[in-house]
Amino acid sequence: MVYSEFNFLLVESTSLWFIRREKIKCDQHYPYEGSTLGGDDSTREINLSHGIPVGNDIFHQVYVSTNGLITFNASITTYNPNLTTFYPFLAPFWTDLVPKSIQNDRVSYRVYMDKSSLQNATVDVQKFSRTPFFQAEWMLVATWYNTSFISRNDHKITVQCILITDYVSTYTMYNFINVSISDVGKKIGIGFNNGTSFSNPYSLSTSAYRMSTHIGNTGLFGLWFYTVTPDKNNCIFGTCDHGGVCQDMYRDFQCHCKRGFTGKRCQIDVDECLAxxxxxxxxxxxxxxxxxxxxxxxxxxxxxxxxxxxxxxxxxEEVCCKMSQNKSQEDTDSGTVAVLSALLAVVSLGSLALAVLTFHFRRQRIPEQTNVTDETYENVIPVLTNATEQESSIYTNLQLSPNANK
CATH class of the missing domain: 2.10.25.10 (Laminin)
Incomplete structure (x- = not known):
């Protein structure tokens, strides 16, 4: 991250973000590198394959001037600042500057488009603009390094302008890295024009010579942040349904839907069953x-x-836990005991049934034996009868004395 973390309170006024906080000095900056620009009142053109929005227009050419100025679609060489002019521009430090050498007194500029280099730009824009979904796609870093005024070689300044866009919204940062000199009698314009002119509070005043000592609208010394694509807030009417989060975009909006919903406004319920x-x-x-x-x-x-x-x-995909295996073993042991108990019960019932049958058959044999006895008695009785009869005839023929019964 390029700048140190801090807590801030944002209050929007036109395109400026004002921040109230304690004073913190910003000593960091983007790299001083890239192509160099020299000479008095000179400019260099940068062509863009993908246009960037500024104000209500899209531009494909950017011009960097030695006089602390960046313009769009037109080369401006004047050193007299005029913040009310009709053409679009960025004026980080618009005055009569002259780079003296390529090594120690120069103007450098470079375009960045790779994700790694844009990471810091993304973080800075998200932090200062409070747009958490912003992702930088293009960045221009222009630096007036140790640059002198036209008539005062002993008064040098270092100012950096960073232009960042995602091709929908565009932002700029003015970093007054080393601007703390005495008044040399030159007007200094600080601001921008994106169809509407905006001027920094210290612009065209003697305080502009000491921009490094003033707290910027970021809450850091010498660091200012601006939005140069003014547009109404397209999320003010709560355009996202089903709890979607709305991201305000240039002349548009984007809904970041919760899981299960889709559509421009998150109005469509996703049929998860299709998967x-x-x-x-x-x-x-x-x-x-x-x-x-x-x-x-x-x-x-x-x-x-x-x-x-x-x-x-x-x-x-998994195997049952060992606890389940132990439980199964316990169930098996219990089952074995149950089977043995059942078998024992069957044997007991069998024994009982056998005892009942035995008793039943014994009862049937008792009447049969009774019948046999009766028949024997019947056969025996006639014999005894005959004997009696014989005995009777004997007794009849026998002459007993009258005293025989005595």
């Missing part, structure tokens, strides 16, 4: 999201985990 997120289930699209109804035996947000009978869950 088939449910592995073993049926997907139902909801507002901003979706829901999976899992098939039997599958659980999880995407129905990608198998539910086991012992309430353990194993995904297809």
């Amino acid at each position: 088939r997120p449910c592995d073993q289930g049926i997907c139902k699209n909801t507002v901003g999201s979706y829901h999976c109804t899992c098939f039997i035996g599958w659980i999880g947000k995407h129905c990608d985990s198998e539910e086991r009978q012992n309430n353990t869950v194993c995904s297809r």
